Amino acid sequence: MKDSSIIQAIGNTPLIKLYSVTKDLPKKVEIYAKAELLNPGGSVKDRPALRMIQEGIRTGELSPGKIIMDPTSGNTGVAYAMIGSALGYRVELVVPENVSRARKEIAKSYGAKLTFSSAMEGSDGAIRLSQKLKAENPDKYFMPNQYNNHLNPQAHYESTGIEIYEQTAGRITHFITGIGTSGTVMGVGRRLKEYSSDIKVYAAEPAEALHGLEGLKHMESSIVPGIYDPSQLDGVRPIATEVGYEMTERLALEEGLFVGYSSGANVAAALELAKDLKEGVVVTILCDSGTRYLC
Ligand SMILES: Cc1ncc(COP(=O)(O)O)c(C=O)c1O
Known part of the structure; x- marks a missing residue:
């Protein structure tokens, strides 16, 4: 690290x-x-993002080369992007298309990749799409899963x-x-x-x-x-x-x-x-x- x-x-x-x-x-x-x-x-999302990433590193689930990927309405994504940049991990965010432009641009500035889910489906659409990505590529991604992770x-x-x-x-x-x-x-x-x-x-x-x-x-x-x-x-x-x-x-x-x-x-x-x-x-x-x- x-x-x-x-x-x-x-x-x-x-x-x-x-x-x-x-x-x-x-x-x-x-x-x-x-x-x-x-x-x-x-x-407010810096704290849980850091806690989940640190635990991933500690347990080995977030090994070097894995991509941090999660559904996020924006702020958790910015936090992952900042922490990923600081600690040397790539970050891929699944966000509803209509999330504010400012947040998309901030995350991209830290080097994160954005994958868009349907604006009509809101944050639930991002959750479903990220689950699909993880199921298709289980070894590629570290998915903190902020909605179900007790470390949040x-x-x-x-x-x-x-x-x-x-x-x-x-x-x-x-x-x-x-x-x-x-x-x-x-x-x-x-x-x-x-x-x-x-x-x-x-x-x-x-x-x-x-x-x-x-x-x-x-x-x-x-x-x-x-x-x-x-x-x-x-x-x-x-x-x-x-x-x-x-x-x-x-x-x-x-x-x-x-x-x-x-x-x-x-x-x-x-x-x-x-x-x-x-x-x-x-x-x-x-x-x-x-x-x-x-x-
Ligand atoms: C702007 C904003 N307000 C409130 C919240 C809610 O915080 P929590 O996820 O801890 O319930 C979030 C988190 O997603 C957020 O991004």
């Missing part, structure tokens, strides 16, 4: 207190957002969850974040519940099957990830696309946070949760940057 220091910059992201969008909340209710967009690959939530259990607890000095009372693979909510949630079973953990899910919150999954109408276990959560809260979009805009205009739509949806969901509290410390995730959605 090549030496690399960029991967050592993954994690330990800042926790940002939100002041403006929260101004109508009771004084004793605070909302914080974990700035995962500040990871070197620009998203484990990465957040081992890092994000601990950081959030420590950065709030143990004051966190509620955690809520949107579900894509569900790795973030399952891993952070498990860690927080170990610290204290009083901490409430919620998933935020697009309210509609056809939604515009890229990166998030409406479970009832999707292939449900193997790592998703709603019985470990205190609830699943719907978030409408327009509400997420509106908050994305407000974060840029009022908080100086130019983030992606799932981040806006997360903060909107955190705010809706916070409105019902008399006191509490609510934490959510800023998954990626608004620059990823510019073209």
Whole structure:
């Protein structure tokens, strides 16, 4: 394995207190957002991508010459592409054709090859196509399989969850974040519940099957990830696309946070949760940057 220091910059992201969008909340209710967009690959997916690749190397499943291949809506792909470049592995990403141009170009800039699945079939189409590729060429590819790999939530259990607890000095009372693979909510949630079973953990899910919150999954109408276990959560809260979009805009205009739509949806969901509290410390995730959605 090549030496690399960029991967050592993954994690330990800042926790940002939100002041403006929260101004109508009771004084004793605070909302914080974990700035995962500040990871070197620009998203929350750097952590699980690194964890899965490191384990592949450790077990020998990712041997020199094998290609890292996985279905991804974009950010995990960028993370694989960055880490593959840093560690000396080729990367092939299976992405729905309609993924934002910015993300395709970023992945290609790191040297990754893109294979397109049908835009109509969304992230499920990418899952099906990658499974077909792996079945046809089992020895060619290392497929981390982020939707079913327990190391995806484990990465957040081992890092994000601990950081959030420590950065709030143990004051966190509620955690809520949107579900894509569900790795973030399952891993952070498990860690927080170990610290204290009083901490409430919620998933935020697009309210509609056809939604515009890229990166998030409406479970009832999707292939449900193997790592998703709603019985470990205190609830699943719907978030409408327009509400997420509106908050994305407000974060840029009022908080100086130019983030992606799932981040806006997360903060909107955190705010809706916070409105019902008399006191509490609510934490959510800023998954990626608004620059990823510019073209
Ligand atoms: C932009 C964006 N938001 C949210 C998520 C959801 O994170 P997770 O897969 O950990 O549920 C992802 C991950 O795919 C993402 O790319």
